[in-house]
Amino acid sequence: MTKLGRQIEIGPTDNTSNERTPRNRLHLIPDAARASFVPWAPRIQGLDPAEADLTRLAPGRPRAEGDPIKVTGKVMDEFGRPIRNSIIEIWNANKFGRYSHIEDHSGLQLDPNFLGLGRTVSNDQGEYEFWTIRPGAYLARPDINRWRPKHIHFSIRGGSSRLITQMYFDGDEHNDTDPMRILMGDNFHVNIGKEYETPDEDFDSGYQFDIVIGGKNPTFFENI
Template sequence: MSGKILRIGPTDNTSDERTPRSPLLAIPKTARRGFAPWLNPRPASGTGLLDLTHIAPGKPRAQGSAIEVSGRISDGYGRPLRRAVIEVWSANTHGRYAHKDDQTDYELDPDFIGMGKLISDDDGGYVFHTILPGHYIARPDIGRWRPRHIHFSILGGASRLITQMYFKGDPHNDTDPMRILMGDKWEALQVGKEYATADNTTDVGYRFDITVAGKDAVFFE
């Protein structure tokens, strides 16, 4: 466990500028607690489905293909992570984020924000509707693309995870620096599994189950 050295993504200048060069220090067994926040389960939201395909009732549907994304969050033993905060965000169908810091020339869709929060249910499950995000060129100077992806942040219990769900078949998957660092695990763990949705409000569904370490939670069984 000790001496883990973080790797730097190929063709990723920010990674080069910000990744520590020294090995990560091992934490003594007597002091493992306190490295991840432990947060109470959130009250059930009761607001129904998070639907990012419309910014408000009565507004036009966002441009692009509407998709459903669903899954279950559990720890390594399969126990559900109940009522955790899930934050999701992604680019629009053109590959542009509705974020003040995204200054690219990709088209901004006035009917898409693409950022939302939801709470996992008592079985750790979640579901939301959004638009299939576009891929985009992240570094035009070196020709580096980001394939289609949706960002996820999971905050609850003693877990703290930020990850991304990817889509099979994107031509830029194989050259993505993060995907390269993940190696063989990427396809099984990080790619949404396609399924047919029950109604016609979305074109297709993607199942993305998430397994969190629970960090120091293992010490409190």
């Protein structure tokens, strides 16, 4: 009998999760095949620093509606070693809970000054910084009155690092009913941005969201 890997769980009340979550346990990868599962993504060249500022469409344009916030953090491996030069992408809903994505058919209010998507590259210490608008929560399942709590999506890639995750906000009343939050169980706290004050800066507040990439994906990080 071969030993098996994780059983991926279905997010409670999430229809898509029910339709797309594998029902069988994952198969463990033998050592001889392990390295072949770690892709090495080519670099993206020439990111514009303004892409890290989501509060405006472009420098000089009016600021989007809502509370401007600063999101900062450090990308690390499990030993706390910085992960440099990785592409960090974020995307979040506007103040009203609406994405600028063409497939968001919620009908919630758009903000013509907010795209809600940005990119940057982690520096030599693994640090990053974004400016965005505090996202709104939105009703995800009107039939059962289930909301998605406020959240910011994150993708980290470049080299072999790949992580898709979300930053949540402490105390959001909808956190506890969120399907993916429920699956995170006791470790949910690591996905919460730690709020801090930003005196003399033009932000409502700052959030520190350190990202630790686990597993064996960071195999090549030291070569970056």
